[in-house]
Amino acid sequence: MAYSTEKLSEEKVFKDPVHRYIHVRDRVIWDLIGTSEFQRLRRIKQLGTTYLTFHGAEHSRFNHSLGVYEIVRRIVDDVFDGRxxxxxxxxxxxxxAALLHDLGHGPFSHAFEKVFDLDHEEFTQAIILGDTEVQKILTKVDPNFPKQVAEVIAKTSENKLVVSLISSQIDADRMDYLQRDAYFTGVSYGHFDMERILRVMRPRExxxxxxxxxxxxxxxxxxxxxxxxxxxxxxxxSRSAEVILTKILHRAKDLYYEGYKFKFTPIHFQTLFQTKVELKDYLKLDEPVMMYYFQMWQEEEDSVLSDLCRRFMNRNLFKYVEFDPAKEYKKQYELMALFERAGINPEYYLVADSSSDLPYDFYRPGEEGERLPIHLLMKNNELRELSRQSDIVDAISGKRRTDHKLYFPADLLFDDSQHQATKRQIRDLLDLK
Incomplete structure:
Protein backbone atom coordinates (compact mmCIF):
# COMPACT_ATOMS: atom_id res chain seq x y z
CA MET A 1 0.00 0.00 0.00
CA ALA A 2 1.28 3.48 -0.89
CA TYR A 3 2.18 5.66 2.10
CA SER A 4 -0.24 8.34 0.83
CA THR A 5 -3.22 5.98 1.19
CA GLU A 6 -2.03 3.96 4.18
CA LYS A 7 -4.54 3.84 7.03
CA LEU A 8 -3.92 3.13 10.71
CA SER A 9 -5.04 -0.29 11.88
CA GLU A 10 -7.38 1.46 14.30
CA GLU A 11 -8.71 5.02 14.22
CA LYS A 12 -7.05 7.39 16.69
CA VAL A 13 -9.12 10.06 18.41
CA PHE A 14 -8.29 13.18 20.43
CA LYS A 15 -10.97 14.34 22.87
CA ASP A 16 -11.70 17.96 22.05
CA PRO A 17 -13.89 20.52 23.86
CA VAL A 18 -14.97 22.20 20.59
CA HIS A 19 -15.43 19.35 18.10
CA ARG A 20 -15.92 16.57 20.69
CA TYR A 21 -13.44 14.33 18.85
CA ILE A 22 -10.60 14.79 16.37
CA HIS A 23 -10.50 11.70 14.13
CA VAL A 24 -7.27 10.39 12.57
CA ARG A 25 -7.19 7.40 10.22
CA ASP A 26 -4.42 8.44 7.81
CA ARG A 27 -0.89 7.24 8.63
CA VAL A 28 0.58 10.47 7.23
CA ILE A 29 -1.45 12.68 9.57
CA TRP A 30 -0.67 10.54 12.62
CA ASP A 31 3.05 10.63 11.82
CA LEU A 32 3.02 14.41 11.30
CA ILE A 33 1.35 14.96 14.68
CA GLY A 34 4.18 12.99 16.28
CA THR A 35 6.99 15.16 14.89
CA SER A 36 9.00 17.42 17.19
CA GLU A 37 8.07 20.45 15.05
CA PHE A 38 4.35 19.83 15.50
CA GLN A 39 4.66 18.92 19.20
CA ARG A 40 6.41 22.28 19.71
CA LEU A 41 3.02 23.93 19.10
CA ARG A 42 1.90 22.66 22.52
CA ARG A 43 4.31 25.26 23.93
CA ILE A 44 2.90 28.21 21.94
CA LYS A 45 -0.33 29.78 23.22
CA GLN A 46 -3.01 30.41 20.63
CA LEU A 47 -3.85 33.82 22.09
CA GLY A 48 -0.47 35.12 23.24
CA THR A 49 -0.90 37.52 26.17
CA THR A 50 -4.71 37.18 26.33
CA TYR A 51 -4.43 34.78 29.29
CA LEU A 52 -3.57 37.85 31.40
CA THR A 53 -7.06 39.19 30.68
CA PHE A 54 -9.12 36.00 30.26
CA HIS A 55 -7.53 33.51 32.63
CA GLY A 56 -8.87 30.47 30.76
CA ALA A 57 -7.08 31.37 27.52
CA GLU A 58 -4.23 28.91 28.03
CA HIS A 59 -4.96 26.83 24.93
CA SER A 60 -2.24 26.23 22.37
CA ARG A 61 -1.53 26.34 18.65
CA PHE A 62 -1.48 22.54 18.90
CA ASN A 63 -5.15 22.47 19.96
CA HIS A 64 -6.11 24.87 17.20
CA SER A 65 -4.15 23.07 14.46
CA LEU A 66 -5.89 19.80 15.28
CA GLY A 67 -9.22 21.64 15.18
CA VAL A 68 -8.56 23.12 11.73
CA TYR A 69 -7.54 19.67 10.48
CA GLU A 70 -10.79 18.17 11.84
CA ILE A 71 -12.99 20.78 10.15
CA VAL A 72 -11.23 20.22 6.80
CA ARG A 73 -11.45 16.44 7.27
CA ARG A 74 -15.20 16.71 7.74
CA ILE A 75 -15.55 18.96 4.69
CA VAL A 76 -13.56 16.74 2.31
CA ASP A 77 -14.80 13.39 3.66
CA ASP A 78 -18.43 14.18 4.46
CA VAL A 79 -19.45 17.21 2.37
CA PHE A 80 -17.31 17.24 -0.80
CA ASP A 81 -16.76 13.50 -1.28
CA GLY A 82 -18.47 12.31 -4.45
CA ARG A 83 -19.16 15.77 -5.84
CA ALA A 97 -2.04 21.93 4.83
CA ALA A 98 -4.80 22.30 7.45
CA LEU A 99 -2.78 20.47 10.10
CA LEU A 100 0.48 22.34 9.39
CA HIS A 101 -0.82 25.83 8.57
CA ASP A 102 0.42 27.37 11.88
CA LEU A 103 3.62 25.35 12.22
CA GLY A 104 5.93 28.37 12.01
CA HIS A 105 4.40 30.49 14.78
CA GLY A 106 6.89 31.84 17.28
CA PRO A 107 6.34 32.47 20.99
CA PHE A 108 3.75 35.19 21.67
CA SER A 109 3.35 35.18 17.90
CA HIS A 110 2.55 38.69 16.71
CA ALA A 111 4.53 40.73 19.26
CA PHE A 112 7.53 38.48 18.65
CA GLU A 113 7.24 38.87 14.86
CA LYS A 114 6.88 42.64 15.11
CA VAL A 115 10.07 43.14 17.13
CA PHE A 116 12.26 40.85 15.06
CA ASP A 117 10.65 41.52 11.67
CA LEU A 118 9.69 37.89 11.11
CA ASP A 119 6.86 36.19 9.24
CA HIS A 120 5.44 32.98 10.70
CA GLU A 121 4.15 31.85 7.29
CA GLU A 122 7.70 31.99 5.91
CA PHE A 123 8.88 29.85 8.82
CA THR A 124 5.99 27.44 8.26
CA GLN A 125 7.17 26.97 4.69
CA ALA A 126 10.80 26.68 5.84
CA ILE A 127 9.85 23.87 8.27
CA ILE A 128 7.89 22.04 5.58
CA LEU A 129 10.68 22.36 3.00
CA GLY A 130 13.76 22.22 5.28
CA ASP A 131 15.72 19.45 6.95
CA THR A 132 12.97 18.53 9.41
CA GLU A 133 10.95 15.53 10.56
CA VAL A 134 7.88 17.06 8.90
CA GLN A 135 9.65 17.35 5.54
CA LYS A 136 10.83 13.71 5.70
CA ILE A 137 7.28 12.46 6.28
CA LEU A 138 5.77 14.59 3.51
CA THR A 139 8.49 13.44 1.10
CA LYS A 140 7.43 9.82 1.70
CA VAL A 141 4.11 10.74 0.07
CA ASP A 142 5.89 12.14 -2.99
CA PRO A 143 9.20 14.02 -3.44
CA ASN A 144 7.20 17.05 -4.64
CA PHE A 145 4.57 16.87 -1.90
CA PRO A 146 6.30 19.20 0.63
CA LYS A 147 6.40 21.89 -2.07
CA GLN A 148 2.70 21.41 -2.82
CA VAL A 149 1.78 21.77 0.87
CA ALA A 150 4.00 24.85 1.26
CA GLU A 151 2.37 26.46 -1.78
CA VAL A 152 -1.11 26.02 -0.29
CA ILE A 153 0.01 27.76 2.91
CA ALA A 154 1.74 30.51 0.87
CA LYS A 155 -1.50 30.89 -1.17
CA THR A 156 0.51 30.42 -4.39
CA SER A 157 -0.85 26.96 -5.17
CA GLU A 158 -2.66 26.39 -8.45
CA ASN A 159 -5.24 24.48 -6.41
CA LYS A 160 -7.27 27.54 -5.38
CA LEU A 161 -10.08 25.43 -3.94
CA VAL A 162 -7.76 23.86 -1.36
CA VAL A 163 -6.25 27.29 -0.56
CA SER A 164 -9.75 28.64 0.13
CA LEU A 165 -10.40 25.83 2.63
CA ILE A 166 -7.41 26.99 4.69
CA SER A 167 -7.34 30.72 3.97
CA SER A 168 -10.37 32.73 2.88
CA GLN A 169 -13.10 34.81 4.47
CA ILE A 170 -14.93 31.66 5.54
CA ASP A 171 -12.23 29.07 6.11
CA ALA A 172 -11.54 26.24 8.54
CA ASP A 173 -8.90 28.32 10.33
CA ARG A 174 -11.38 31.05 11.31
CA MET A 175 -14.19 28.61 12.05
CA ASP A 176 -12.00 26.80 14.56
CA TYR A 177 -10.33 29.73 16.29
CA LEU A 178 -13.56 31.70 16.78
CA GLN A 179 -15.23 28.80 18.58
CA ARG A 180 -12.10 27.63 20.40
CA ASP A 181 -11.14 31.10 21.60
CA ALA A 182 -14.74 31.77 22.74
CA TYR A 183 -14.73 28.50 24.69
CA PHE A 184 -11.45 29.13 26.49
CA THR A 185 -12.05 32.82 27.19
CA GLY A 186 -15.54 32.07 28.47
CA VAL A 187 -17.32 34.57 26.21
CA SER A 188 -20.41 33.88 24.11
CA TYR A 189 -19.56 36.03 21.08
CA GLY A 190 -17.69 33.45 18.97
CA HIS A 191 -20.46 30.90 18.69
CA PHE A 192 -22.20 30.32 15.36
CA ASP A 193 -23.89 27.40 13.60
CA MET A 194 -20.87 25.68 12.06
CA GLU A 195 -22.86 22.49 11.42
CA ARG A 196 -25.21 24.44 9.18
CA ILE A 197 -22.33 26.15 7.34
CA LEU A 198 -20.59 22.83 6.66
CA ARG A 199 -23.84 21.37 5.28
CA VAL A 200 -24.25 24.22 2.78
CA MET A 201 -20.63 24.42 1.58
CA ARG A 202 -20.09 23.50 -2.05
CA PRO A 203 -16.84 23.06 -3.99
CA ARG A 204 -16.14 25.11 -7.10
CA GLU A 205 -13.01 25.16 -9.22
CA SER A 238 -4.37 42.17 26.55
CA ARG A 239 -2.88 44.90 24.40
CA SER A 240 -1.26 46.42 27.51
CA ALA A 241 0.44 43.09 28.23
CA GLU A 242 1.56 42.86 24.61
CA VAL A 243 2.94 46.41 24.75
CA ILE A 244 5.09 45.47 27.78
CA LEU A 245 6.18 42.21 26.13
CA THR A 246 7.20 44.09 23.00
CA LYS A 247 9.14 46.63 25.05
CA ILE A 248 10.98 43.87 26.96
CA LEU A 249 12.21 42.42 23.67
CA HIS A 250 13.13 45.86 22.32
CA ARG A 251 15.05 46.67 25.50
CA ALA A 252 16.96 43.37 25.47
CA LYS A 253 17.80 43.92 21.80
CA ASP A 254 18.98 47.50 22.43
CA LEU A 255 21.11 46.42 25.38
CA TYR A 256 22.68 43.64 23.33
CA TYR A 257 23.72 46.15 20.65
CA GLU A 258 25.09 48.52 23.30
CA GLY A 259 27.37 45.77 24.62
CA TYR A 260 25.58 45.51 27.97
CA LYS A 261 26.80 42.59 30.11
CA PHE A 262 23.71 40.57 30.97
CA LYS A 263 23.69 38.68 34.25
CA PHE A 264 21.72 36.09 32.34
CA THR A 265 22.96 36.05 28.75
CA PRO A 266 20.19 35.80 26.12
CA ILE A 267 21.78 32.86 24.27
CA HIS A 268 18.52 31.87 22.57
CA PHE A 269 18.06 35.41 21.20
CA GLN A 270 21.51 36.03 19.75
CA THR A 271 20.75 35.01 16.16
CA LEU A 272 17.53 37.06 16.35
CA PHE A 273 19.45 40.12 17.56
CA GLN A 274 21.96 39.58 14.75
CA THR A 275 19.15 39.06 12.18
CA LYS A 276 20.70 35.73 11.18
CA VAL A 277 17.92 33.46 12.33
CA GLU A 278 18.50 29.84 11.39
CA LEU A 279 15.64 27.37 11.43
CA LYS A 280 17.23 25.15 14.11
CA ASP A 281 17.55 28.16 16.43
CA TYR A 282 14.02 29.34 15.71
CA LEU A 283 12.58 25.94 16.58
CA LYS A 284 14.26 26.06 20.00
CA LEU A 285 12.24 29.15 20.90
CA ASP A 286 8.93 28.63 22.64
CA GLU A 287 7.02 30.39 25.40
CA PRO A 288 8.52 28.48 28.36
CA VAL A 289 11.98 29.53 27.12
CA MET A 290 10.87 33.17 26.83
CA MET A 291 9.26 33.14 30.28
CA TYR A 292 12.46 31.71 31.79
CA TYR A 293 14.41 34.70 30.47
CA PHE A 294 11.78 37.15 31.73
CA GLN A 295 11.92 35.50 35.14
CA MET A 296 15.72 35.79 35.28
CA TRP A 297 15.86 39.29 33.80
CA GLN A 298 13.91 40.63 36.77
CA GLU A 299 17.30 40.60 38.53
CA GLU A 300 19.19 42.53 35.82
CA GLU A 301 21.00 45.73 36.77
CA ASP A 302 19.34 47.59 33.89
CA SER A 303 16.36 49.16 35.65
CA VAL A 304 14.16 49.33 32.54
CA LEU A 305 14.57 45.67 31.60
CA SER A 306 14.15 44.43 35.16
CA ASP A 307 11.09 46.62 35.74
CA LEU A 308 9.37 45.61 32.51
CA CYS A 309 10.00 41.92 33.25
CA ARG A 310 8.60 42.28 36.77
CA ARG A 311 5.52 43.96 35.34
CA PHE A 312 4.92 41.20 32.82
CA MET A 313 5.57 38.31 35.22
CA ASN A 314 3.41 39.81 37.98
CA ARG A 315 0.71 41.35 35.76
CA ASN A 316 1.43 44.91 36.84
CA LEU A 317 0.30 46.26 33.49
CA PHE A 318 0.21 49.73 31.98
CA LYS A 319 -2.97 51.79 32.20
CA TYR A 320 -4.43 53.42 29.11
CA VAL A 321 -6.47 56.36 27.87
CA GLU A 322 -8.29 56.92 24.59
CA PHE A 323 -6.01 58.61 22.10
CA ASP A 324 -6.42 59.97 18.58
CA PRO A 325 -2.94 60.24 17.00
CA ALA A 326 -4.25 62.37 14.13
CA LYS A 327 -5.65 65.04 16.47
CA GLU A 328 -3.46 64.65 19.57
CA TYR A 329 0.05 64.28 18.18
CA LYS A 330 1.10 67.56 19.86
CA LYS A 331 -0.13 66.21 23.18
CA GLN A 332 1.94 63.06 22.64
CA TYR A 333 5.11 65.10 22.04
CA GLU A 334 4.36 67.20 25.12
CA LEU A 335 3.91 64.06 27.19
CA MET A 336 7.17 62.61 25.89
CA ALA A 337 9.04 65.73 27.02
CA LEU A 338 7.38 65.61 30.43
CA PHE A 339 8.18 61.92 30.85
CA GLU A 340 11.84 62.70 30.11
CA ARG A 341 11.79 65.50 32.66
CA ALA A 342 10.24 63.16 35.25
CA GLY A 343 12.99 60.60 34.67
CA ILE A 344 10.66 58.07 32.99
CA ASN A 345 11.97 56.86 29.63
CA PRO A 346 9.12 57.55 27.14
CA GLU A 347 10.55 55.11 24.60
CA TYR A 348 9.55 52.26 26.92
CA TYR A 349 6.88 53.80 29.13
CA LEU A 350 4.69 55.88 26.81
CA VAL A 351 3.28 53.81 23.97
CA ALA A 352 0.61 54.61 21.38
CA ASP A 353 -1.06 51.42 20.18
CA SER A 354 -3.68 50.95 17.45
CA SER A 355 -5.88 48.00 16.56
CA SER A 356 -7.79 47.79 13.31
CA ASP A 357 -10.11 45.26 11.71
CA LEU A 358 -12.12 44.83 8.52
CA PRO A 359 -14.84 42.27 9.34
CA TYR A 360 -15.76 41.53 5.72
CA ASP A 361 -14.55 42.85 2.40
CA PHE A 362 -15.41 42.17 -1.19
CA TYR A 363 -12.86 41.96 -3.97
CA ARG A 364 -10.76 45.06 -4.55
CA PRO A 365 -8.19 44.26 -7.25
CA GLY A 366 -4.62 45.28 -6.53
CA GLU A 367 -5.13 46.10 -2.85
CA GLU A 368 -2.75 44.69 -0.29
CA GLY A 369 -4.17 41.60 1.34
CA GLU A 370 -7.06 41.42 -1.10
CA ARG A 371 -9.44 38.57 -0.38
CA LEU A 372 -11.96 36.76 -2.50
CA PRO A 373 -15.50 37.48 -1.32
CA ILE A 374 -17.91 34.89 0.01
CA HIS A 375 -20.13 33.76 -2.83
CA LEU A 376 -23.65 32.41 -2.49
CA LEU A 377 -24.79 29.70 -4.88
CA MET A 378 -28.28 30.70 -6.02
CA LYS A 379 -31.09 28.41 -7.18
CA ASN A 380 -30.30 29.13 -10.83
CA ASN A 381 -26.66 28.08 -10.20
CA GLU A 382 -25.51 31.72 -10.43
CA LEU A 383 -22.92 33.00 -7.92
CA ARG A 384 -23.72 36.22 -6.05
CA GLU A 385 -21.38 38.07 -3.71
CA LEU A 386 -22.67 37.85 -0.13
CA SER A 387 -23.13 41.57 0.62
CA ARG A 388 -25.42 41.93 -2.45
CA GLN A 389 -27.88 39.54 -0.83
CA SER A 390 -27.41 40.32 2.86
CA ASP A 391 -28.34 43.72 4.31
CA ILE A 392 -26.47 42.83 7.51
CA VAL A 393 -23.21 42.08 5.72
CA ASP A 394 -23.67 45.03 3.36
CA ALA A 395 -23.84 47.34 6.39
CA ILE A 396 -20.32 46.39 7.54
CA SER A 397 -18.63 45.55 4.22
CA GLY A 398 -15.44 47.45 3.54
CA LYS A 399 -15.76 49.42 6.79
CA ARG A 400 -12.52 49.41 8.75
CA ARG A 401 -12.82 50.15 12.44
CA THR A 402 -9.74 51.38 14.30
CA ASP A 403 -9.15 51.86 18.01
CA HIS A 404 -6.27 53.92 19.48
CA LYS A 405 -4.95 53.81 23.03
CA LEU A 406 -2.06 55.48 24.85
CA TYR A 407 -0.38 53.19 27.40
CA PHE A 408 1.70 54.26 30.42
CA PRO A 409 2.64 53.11 33.96
CA ALA A 410 0.14 54.96 36.18
CA ASP A 411 1.88 53.77 39.36
CA LEU A 412 5.02 55.76 38.46
CA LEU A 413 2.92 58.89 38.00
CA PHE A 414 1.33 58.63 41.46
CA ASP A 415 4.35 57.57 43.53
CA ASP A 416 5.83 59.97 46.06
CA SER A 417 9.35 60.08 44.63
CA GLN A 418 10.93 63.16 43.03
CA HIS A 419 9.58 65.30 40.12
CA GLN A 420 6.13 65.70 41.74
CA ALA A 421 5.30 68.90 39.86
CA THR A 422 6.12 67.32 36.49
CA LYS A 423 4.14 64.19 37.31
CA ARG A 424 1.17 66.38 38.26
CA GLN A 425 1.38 67.98 34.80
CA ILE A 426 1.43 64.53 33.19
CA ARG A 427 -1.59 63.43 35.20
CA ASP A 428 -3.47 66.55 34.19
CA LEU A 429 -2.68 66.00 30.50
CA LEU A 430 -3.82 62.38 30.74
CA ASP A 431 -6.86 63.46 32.80
CA LEU A 432 -5.93 61.06 35.61
CA LYS A 433 -7.66 61.49 38.97
Missing part, protein backbone atom coordinates in the same frame (compact mmCIF):
# COMPACT_ATOMS: atom_id res chain seq x y z
CA UNK A 84 -17.88 16.14 -9.42
CA UNK A 85 -16.10 19.45 -8.69
CA UNK A 86 -13.98 17.84 -5.96
CA UNK A 87 -10.85 15.92 -6.96
CA UNK A 88 -10.18 13.11 -4.49
CA UNK A 89 -6.42 13.46 -5.05
CA UNK A 90 -6.66 16.86 -3.30
CA UNK A 91 -7.79 15.22 -0.06
CA UNK A 92 -4.40 14.53 1.55
CA UNK A 93 -3.04 17.89 0.41
CA UNK A 94 -5.98 19.60 2.15
CA UNK A 95 -5.55 17.62 5.37
CA UNK A 96 -1.78 18.20 5.60
CA UNK A 206 -11.45 28.20 -7.52
CA UNK A 207 -13.11 28.40 -4.09
CA UNK A 208 -15.67 27.11 -1.64
CA UNK A 209 -19.10 28.68 -2.11
CA UNK A 210 -22.17 28.66 0.14
CA UNK A 211 -25.61 27.44 -0.87
CA UNK A 212 -28.00 30.43 -0.73
CA UNK A 213 -30.17 28.78 1.95
CA UNK A 214 -27.22 29.04 4.37
CA UNK A 215 -26.89 32.82 4.12
CA UNK A 216 -28.19 33.53 7.64
CA UNK A 217 -25.70 31.10 9.19
CA UNK A 218 -22.91 32.97 7.39
CA UNK A 219 -24.26 36.32 8.62
CA UNK A 220 -24.10 34.95 12.16
CA UNK A 221 -20.51 33.75 11.58
CA UNK A 222 -19.38 37.18 10.32
CA UNK A 223 -20.99 39.00 13.23
CA UNK A 224 -19.41 36.51 15.65
CA UNK A 225 -16.04 37.28 14.16
CA UNK A 226 -16.69 41.02 14.45
CA UNK A 227 -17.62 40.72 18.13
CA UNK A 228 -14.67 38.46 18.97
CA UNK A 229 -12.19 40.95 17.54
CA UNK A 230 -13.49 43.85 19.59
CA UNK A 231 -14.38 42.00 22.79
CA UNK A 232 -11.43 39.56 22.95
CA UNK A 233 -8.64 39.95 20.38
CA UNK A 234 -8.35 43.74 20.73
CA UNK A 235 -9.12 43.87 24.44
CA UNK A 236 -7.17 46.87 25.83
CA UNK A 237 -5.78 44.92 28.81
Missing amino acids: PEWKQESRLLSLC DQVVIKHSGMHAVEDYIMSRYQMYWQVYFHPV
